[in-house]
Amino acid sequence: MKKLLIALLFTFVSTSAYAGGHSPCGVTDGSxxxxxxxxxxxxxxxxxxxxxxxxxxxxxxxxxxxxxxxxVAALSANxxxxxxxLVTNGSITTLMNDNLIRxxxxxxxxxxxxxxxxxxxxxxxxxxAIAFMANAQxxxxxxxxxxxxxxxxxxxxxxxxxxxxxxxxxxxxxNPYAGAFKSGxxxxxxxxxxxxxxxxxxxxxxTAEVSVNNAKGVAALNMLKRLTEVSNPDFLTQDxxxxxxxxxxxxxxxxxxxxxxxxxxxxxxxxxxxxADTRLAPSPSVGGxxxxxxxxxxxGFGIATNTSDANAEAxxxxxxxxxxxxxxxxxxxxxxxxxxxxxxxxxxxxxxxDAANRGATPYPSLPYMSLLHGALSTELVEFLQxxxxxxxxxxxxxxxxxxKATEQGFL
Amino acid sequence: xxxxxFFWFFFPSxxxxxxxxxxxxxxxxxxxxxxxxxxxxxxxxxxxxxxxKTETKVDIEATTKLxxxxxxxxxxxxxxxxxxxxxxxxxxxxxWTNSSSIAEFTDILLNLPFYKALLFTLxxxxxxxxxxxxxxxxxxxxxxxxxKSLKGPTIFGVILPMIVTPLxxxxxxxWMIDAKGILGSFIQFLFDDPNLSLKSSSQLTWITLIIYGxxxxxxxxxxxxxxxxQTVPQDPIEAAIIDGASRYERVRHIVIPHLYPVATFIILxxxxxxxxxxxxxxxxxxxxxxxxxxxxxxxxxxSENKMLFGSAGATSMLTIIGVAILLTPVLIRTWREFRTxx
Numbered sequence: 001m002k003k004l005l006i007a008l009l010f011t012f013v014s015t016s017a018y019a020g021g022h023s024p025c026g027v028t029d030g031s032x033x034x035x036x037x038x039x040x041x042x043x044x045x046x047x048x049x050x051x052x053x054x055x056x057x058x059x060x061x062x063x064x065x066x067x068x069x070x071x072v073a074a075l076s077a078n079x080x081x082x083x084x085x086l087v088t089n090g091s092i093t094t095l096m097n098d099n100l101i102r103x104x105x106x107x108x109x110x111x112x113x114x115x116x117x118x119x120x121x122x123x124x125x126x127x128x129a130i131a132f133m134a135n136a137q138x139x140x141x142x143x144x145x146x147x148x149x150x151x152x153x154x155x156x157x158x159x160x161x162x163x164x165x166x167x168x169x170x171x172x173x174x175n176p177y178a179g180a181f182k183s184g185x186x187x188x189x190x191x192x193x194x195x196x197x198x199x200x201x202x203x204x205x206x207t208a209e210v211s212v213n214n215a216k217g218v219a220a221l222n223m224l225k226r227l228t229e230v231s232n233p234d235f236l237t238q239d240x241x242x243x244x245x246x247x248x249x250x251x252x253x254x255x256x257x258x259x260x261x262x263x264x265x266x267x268x269x270x271x272x273x274x275x276a277d278t279r280l281a282p283s284p285s286v287g288g289x290x291x292x293x294x295x296x297x298x299x300g301f302g303i304a305t306n307t308s309d310a311n312a313e314a315x316x317x318x319x320x321x322x323x324x325x326x327x328x329x330x331x332x333x334x335x336x337x338x339x340x341x342x343x344x345x346x347x348x349x350x351x352x353x354d355a356a357n358r359g360a361t362p363y364p365s366l367p368y369m370s371l372l373h374g375a376l377s378t379e380l381v382e383f384l385q386x387x388x389x390x391x392x393x394x395x396x397x398x399x400x401x402x403x404k405a406t407e408q409g410f411l
Numbered sequence: 412x413x414x415x416x417f418f419w420f421f422f423p424s425x426x427x428x429x430x431x432x433x434x435x436x437x438x439x440x441x442x443x444x445x446x447x448x449x450x451x452x453x454x455x456x457x458x459x460x461x462x463x464k465t466e467t468k469v470d471i472e473a474t475t476k477l478x479x480x481x482x483x484x485x486x487x488x489x490x491x492x493x494x495x496x497x498x499x500x501x502x503x504x505x506x507w508t509n510s511s512s513i514a515e516f517t518d519i520l521l522n523l524p525f526y527k528a529l530l531f532t533l534x535x536x537x538x539x540x541x542x543x544x545x546x547x548x549x550x551x552x553x554x555x556x557x558x559k560s561l562k563g564p565t566i567f568g569v570i571l572p573m574i575v576t577p578l579x580x581x582x583x584x585x586w587m588i589d590a591k592g593i594l595g596s597f598i599q600f601l602f603d604d605p606n607l608s609l610k611s612s613s614q615l616t617w618i619t620l621i622i623y624g625x626x627x628x629x630x631x632x633x634x635x636x637x638x639x640x641q642t643v644p645q646d647p648i649e650a651a652i653i654d655g656a657s658r659y660e661r662v663r664h665i666v667i668p669h670l671y672p673v674a675t676f677i678i679l680x681x682x683x684x685x686x687x688x689x690x691x692x693x694x695x696x697x698x699x700x701x702x703x704x705x706x707x708x709x710x711x712x713x714s715e716n717k718m719l720f721g722s723a724g725a726t727s728m729l730t731i732i733g734v735a736i737l738l739t740p741v742l743i744r745t746w747r748e749f750r751t752x753x
Contacts, residue, residue: 069713124455183699233611381699409447
């Protein structure tokens, strides 16, 4: 994993021609309907997809932060509501479980000559998705505030809390830290990060039996609790987009959010003084561990099984055009880390590469992981509000998971 | 009306009810007795930008074959009803034997998802319905007395909360009660506490949701009461005025008894509606602290993974039973009144 990212960052391939293959752009028949998450980098990507599809294409895209909740219902219908879905290593498993995305080998053979090998998501010998960007959550800080108070950039969560408390004590900010703690998927993700940072394993090796109610789980929860104590009291209602707004309003000096947030935090809109003061730092480690408490993600696209071959081909062509567009990548070098051939990374790529180098694990793509993530999403709230002990919260998570996994046939 | 005429009059709507309400309920019931077939797992090699490794995946072919053999899934009887995410019989039994006091037992009980949701649903029902009836009545009385030219715009203003889609209404209020929103900062100013946040504690969130529920439901009670007020006979009122009855006495002894059956109807509909509360929970992002039975169904069908049809079906059945239990006293009462009137 290290090698690929490093190779990606230090190789500068000059040109990418569609030599030998059919040009993917300029779609005229078949309709393209895409379901995607909602954030700025995806908007940039979708603009490129649309321009690649061309003016004659029947093109529509639905951006929704609830894409994960919509995807199974929307793609199970036959014909499916969407012909393509932007997927990540987190959401692809759910679609794979139900056979909702199709193998792309024939389409890749026809159009994919400009693809790099590491863009192909190969499962059991077949290509099921094409990745175009890599992402991870990491630390962001306001340089002037840390400098004024003589605080070094925190490299562990213990230091993050000390720094936040110092900022709070100085009276500069009431709630200097922010993370996406919104109850639901975001809160589950915060626990996943922190638990992996403590070196925890979610399941007993090789089985679907959960095991989070242990010392590492308790330590992870206690760390989350301490972080929420230096966060806005509304933390349970704030998702990543809300945290970014807090940052742009100047209410926050330290936050742990996605690298792709750079696309909107470092653009020309909003308070330019805050933008100039915004710095990116590696994701902190926790509890004396060496691994950063974060997960690595790739974002890509998959094509629906339950759509006509014509629609599948049209959607694949338009999305592939964008996923191989060196111009788009180099015009927006800081929007994310593009996995596209010929891309020269911007100066915001550092923290993700750092996370990969320090051994951060990719988000676990196990078929039953999303059930556990769902249980984490709802069962941790009472602990963070101080109404329940950490052990009780984790026991609840396990019990909720077992009931769901039994119904789904995993246990 | 002769029975025969009534039958043909009722037949189309009865048929529609059977097709679009009755059959789906029966189908949910059957679904709730089943769980998904066993998932067959296999180890495969998986390559992505971060490298290749061996990982577990669902064996699609084998699992699809199982699914085709049992399209409804495995028969589980009432197992889903009794599991931890529903009635949780085992957990309750264990809590009963192991807890030393009633308080401890209640604590454990209300920590189980179904009972937690039931507690909020019932609290919401019984906290929202009475104020809605009282407020709706007061508003209807007030609107009834204003001059004709002002009535139209006033009525429009009053029923606005009902016109606004619940989700939009709750989202608008959600932003207004934000610590930096107009209502949120006003409340902070009022209580002189810069850290006060309506979204941060469960109690305050519950109160917010209940106030929203009253705001949203009052127009319905108003509309029904206002229509009924137009049917109040004028003769007894005039007689009462001649006898020197005050306005309060007229309302108390003539209007209220006349509107009594209407109030029963409003209570019935309000209880039923509020028992199914869902949109405000989503709009106020209150899933963490306030879960209703409808929210549980919604969550089962829209959680990260595959839809949990069995679980959602079981919760639906329990909700229907809950509504039935809730309405029984009111229905018995109406039935008795109906009998005595005859």
